[in-house]
Amino acid sequence: MTSPAAGGPLRVAVVGAGPAGIYVADSLTKKNPGTEVDVFDRLPAPFGLLRYGIAPDHMKMKNLASTLQKVIENPTVRFFGNVELGRDITTTELLADYHAVVYTVGASTDRPMGIPGEELPGSIAATEFVAWYCGHPDTDVAPISLDRPQAAVIGLGNVALDVARILIRDPEELVPTDVPDSVLDALRASQIRDVHIVGRRGPEHVKFTIKELREMGELDGVDVIVDPAHFANVPSELEKNVTKLVEELRSWSTRESTGAPRRLHVHFFAPPVAVVGTDRVEGLAIKRGDGVEELPVGLVFRSIGYLGVPVPGVPFDAENKIVPTAEHRVLGGQVEFGEYAAGWVKRGATGVIGTNRSDADHTVEVLLGDLPHLMARQVTPGTAVELVQSRVDKLVTLDGWNALDAAEIALGEERPNARVKVHTWADMLSAAGFSSTD
Numbered sequence: 001m002t003s004p005a006a007g008g009p010l011r012v013a014v015v016g017a018g019p020a021g022i023y024v025a026d027s028l029t030k031k032n033p034g035t036e037v038d039v040f041d042r043l044p045a046p047f048g049l050l051r052y053g054i055a056p057d058h059m060k061m062k063n064l065a066s067t068l069q070k071v072i073e074n075p076t077v078r079f080f081g082n083v084e085l086g087r088d089i090t091t092t093e094l095l096a097d098y099h100a101v102v103y104t105v106g107a108s109t110d111r112p113m114g115i116p117g118e119e120l121p122g123s124i125a126a127t128e129f130v131a132w133y134c135g136h137p138d139t140d141v142a143p144i145s146l147d148r149p150q151a152a153v154i155g156l157g158n159v160a161l162d163v164a165r166i167l168i169r170d171p172e173e174l175v176p177t178d179v180p181d182s183v184l185d186a187l188r189a190s191q192i193r194d195v196h197i198v199g200r201r202g203p204e205h206v207k208f209t210i211k212e213l214r215e216m217g218e219l220d221g222v223d224v225i226v227d228p229a230h231f232a233n234v235p236s237e238l239e240k241n242v243t244k245l246v247e248e249l250r251s252w253s254t255r256e257s258t259g260a261p262r263r264l265h266v267h268f269f270a271p272p273v274a275v276v277g278t279d280r281v282e283g284l285a286i287k288r289g290d291g292v293e294e295l296p297v298g299l300v301f302r303s304i305g306y307l308g309v310p311v312p313g314v315p316f317d318a319e320n321k322i323v324p325t326a327e328h329r330v331l332g333g334q335v336e337f338g339e340y341a342a343g344w345v346k347r348g349a350t351g352v353i354g355t356n357r358s359d360a361d362h363t364v365e366v367l368l369g370d371l372p373h374l375m376a377r378q379v380t381p382g383t384a385v386e387l388v389q390s391r392v393d394k395l396v397t398l399d400g401w402n403a404l405d406a407a408e409i410a411l412g413e414e415r416p417n418a419r420v421k422v423h424t425w426a427d428m429l430s431a432a433g434f435s436s437t438d
């Protein structure tokens with residue numbers, strides 16, 4: 001079956017069911033009703049970093065999943081989980097079936113610090129730690145052992161704040177969240193009493209958002225400690241949102257100790273120069289003025305950014321770790337019109353969930369502007385899903401995901417919670433309706 005220009009509906013494959021991918025599907029079906037959208041994801045569950053990045057104690061944000069769910073329930077949208085582009089299907093095969101393909105595969109690896117010792121045991125990438133506490137099936141939930149009294153978190157962004165907050169907050173406060181039981185047990189057994197947030201630059205350069213920063217300053221059982229000297233050279237004229245951040249941090253610097261059982265220290269102007277240790281982390285060397293000081297930490301969490309990873313068959317800008325685009329169209333792709341990108345894989349790992357919504361809208365506007373070119377492409381509808389069905393034994397469709405979702409909600413009743421994550425591949429696929437012998 002070949003679709004000529006005047007023929008059937010526009011057919012689009014979206015690769016990556018994170019916020020960007022689902023917003024693309026939403027925008028396509030709203031702006032061009034009748035568009036058939038197939039959304040593929042390598043995981044059995046949709047929602048990307050909404051599920052596997054956003055901190056479990058930010059439950060309000062996680063509720064956005066119900067909005068995204070409505071999109072994949074749209075009658076002209078289909079979800080196919082456990083399908084990896086480059087492993088189970090190729091770009092060429094997608095382009096032979098769909099008028100357009102939109103890459104929304106996100107940014108899933110960590111930016112290295114490039115300092116000695118960063119590979120030592122006990123030096124952990126934020127990507128790994130976040131995936132662990134979010135119950136990502138690619139991480140083994142058992143091995144992160146929080147067995148040292150002091151830990152450093154390197155970075156001055158919201159992910160660093162998330163990591164520090166999960167490490168320092170009373171784990172009982174995480175009981176009403178979706179963290180897997182094994183993560184909760186590890187956090188309960190944690191020896192960490194002091195967390196040091198370490199940043200290269202000064203208070204006026206932090207990338208936190210004010211809500212998250214204030215939340216950190218209000219945690220029960222935690223004293224926040226900042227050296228007032230760090231504010232000596234902060235310019236008096238700053239943008240309004242920066243002023244708020246600086247004033248919040250300055251207020252921390254004047255707080256008296258309450259003798260709280262756990263402490264959060266913020267170190268500005270402290271570029272890390274080495275993770276110290278022989279067999280495992282024993283300290284973090286930071287630059288202080290003209291000298292070097294060693295923080296006596298036994299764990300180091302590196303949180304200086306997320307980077308994209310190449311996907312076979314998709315052009316990749318190795319320097320910027322993104323899919324290269326011009327006006328949302330992929331550069332260097334297989335067809336002149338037909339390949340687009342949205343979300344973190346296109347912009348780099350910046351911006352909140354909402355940023356992906358407007359970004360997806362812009363991508364879709366360009367895609368629909370290309371409609372005459374797209375509809376002129378010779379495609380054979382149905383071939384890609386046929387291939388996927390023949391190659392993927394445990395293909396998770398909307399029904400499968402809904403069954404997994406229901407299993408997580410049922411697990412929540414035991415704790416009792418809204419839901420608790422099912423976190424291994426085997427358990428996720430089994431909850432989605434596949435037995436281990438399927």
Ligand SMILES: Cc1cc2nc3c(=O)[nH]c(=O)nc-3n(C[C@H](O)[C@H](O)[C@H](O)COP(=O)(O)OP(=O)(O)OC[C@H]3O[C@@H](n4cnc5c(N)ncnc54)[C@H](O)[C@@H]3O)c2cc1C
Binds near residue numbers: 342
């Ligand atoms: C730790 C952390 C905390 C955050 N907290 C917040 C917050 O509190 N509030 C907020 O607004 N924003 C937050 N964000 C930002 C937000 O998560 C991102 O803006 C958003 O998730 C980016 O969406 P995306 O769809 O581009 O990428 P992702 O969410 O990463 O989705 C990409 C999807 O592509 C899939 N994929 C990857 N490769 C393939 C492949 N080869 N084949 C098929 N599928 C593939 C992945 O499985 C994934 O589902 C946070 C981000 C992080 C990392």
